[in-house]
Amino acid sequence: MLWPALRALSHGDLTTDQQRWLLDTFQLDQAPRTEGPGAAKSLAHRSFTDERGTRLVLDLARTGTSGGWVFTLFHQGQQPAAATVDAHRRLFRDAVDRLGLALIEITPAATADEVLSTAPAPTDTAESALGAHWDLPSEDLEQLWPHLGLRADAPREVKEVKLRDLMRTPAWAAAPEAVSRQAEAFLRGH
Numbered sequence: 493m494l495w496p497a498l499r500a501l502s503h504g505d506l507t508t509d510q511q512r513w514l515l516d517t518f519q520l521d522q523a524p525r526t527e528g529p530g531a532a533k534s535l536a537h538r539s540f541t542d543e544r545g546t547r548l549v550l551d552l553a554r555t556g557t558s559g560g561w562v563f564t565l566f567h568q569g570q571q572p573a574a575a576t577v578d579a580h581r582r583l584f585r586d587a588v589d590r591l592g593l594a595l596i597e598i599t600p601a602a603t604a605d606e607v608l609s610t611a612p613a614p615t616d617t618a619e620s621a622l623g624a625h626w627d628l629p630s631e632d633l634e635q636l637w638p639h640l641g642l643r644a645d646a647p648r649e650v651k652e653v654k655l656r657d658l659m660r661t662p663a664w665a666a667a668p669e670a671v672s673r674q675a676e677a678f679l680r681g682h
Contacts, residue, residue, distance in 0.1 A: 493568065494525075494528030494549055494566040494568055495567055495568070496529070496565070496599070497548075497565045497571060497572050497577055498564065498577050498580050498581060498584070498598070498599070498600070499562060499563070499598065500562070500563040500564075500581075500584035500597075500598045501555070501560065501561075501562055501595075501596040501597050501608075502561045502563070502588045502594060502595050503559050503561070503593060503594045503596055504559050504561070504591065504592060504594055505559050506559075506561070506591060506593075514552060514587060515552075517583075518536075518538065518550055518552065518563075518583070519538055520537055520538045520550065521537060522536050523536065523537070525537040525549060525551050525566075528549070528566055530551075530553055530562070533553040533554055533555060533562070534552070534553045535552050536551070537550060537552070542572050542576050543576075544570065544572075544573060546568070546569060546570045546571075546572050547567070547568040547569065548568075548576070549564075549565075549566040549567075550563075550564075550566075550580070551564045551566060561593060565577065581598065584598065585598075596608060600643070600646065601646070601650045602647055602650070603649060604653045606650070607650055607653040607654060609653060609657055610657065625663060626663055626667050628663075628667075628671075630670065631671070632670075632671075632674070633671055633674035633675055633678060636655075636671065637651065637654075640654040640655070640658060641654070652678075655675055655679065656679070659675065
């Protein structure tokens with residue numbers, strides 16, 4: 493089974509020449525991937541092994557017809573080396589920049605601009621407090637990261653974006669005092 497090690501979601505229109513550049517730059521076979529999650533949207537892929545012998549698949553997929561492009565590095569079995577993931581992150585970001593695409597998110601995020609921020613804007617109306625419910629850890633901020641889709645070792649700036657998003661939700665009004673204090677201290681850099 494293939495598992496995503498790195499995924500970059502972007503948006504924009506690409507000409508036929510730009511698509512050809514992508515295929516050539518990523519050295520992709522112009523045949524869709526037939527295994528793993530999202531295979532139905534795959535346009536082209538390339539299988540290879542890293543220096544540790546881990547099977548990897550580099551994939552280019554399309555999300556619908558509205559200009560969504562997904563670059564994914566899949567692995568089978570052992571997680572690829574951090575250097576391999578970092579090299580592909582640079583490759584994905586360079587392609588997005590060169591092609592004039594809008595970067596939506598990279599998972600896992602390494603910097604704040606790779607985080608998709610989707611939290612609603614805060615409101616001070618009575619309606620926003622209705623339904624505010626806290627069903628997350630109540631004692632320690634460190635226990636909150638997995639609930640926000642982050643590993644404990646995620647970069648600080650990524651944690652800050654995710655935490656600010658959570659703090660803009662109606663549920664934050666019901667957050668326990670201990671977590672609220674820890675979150676404020678974290679955002680102040682303590």
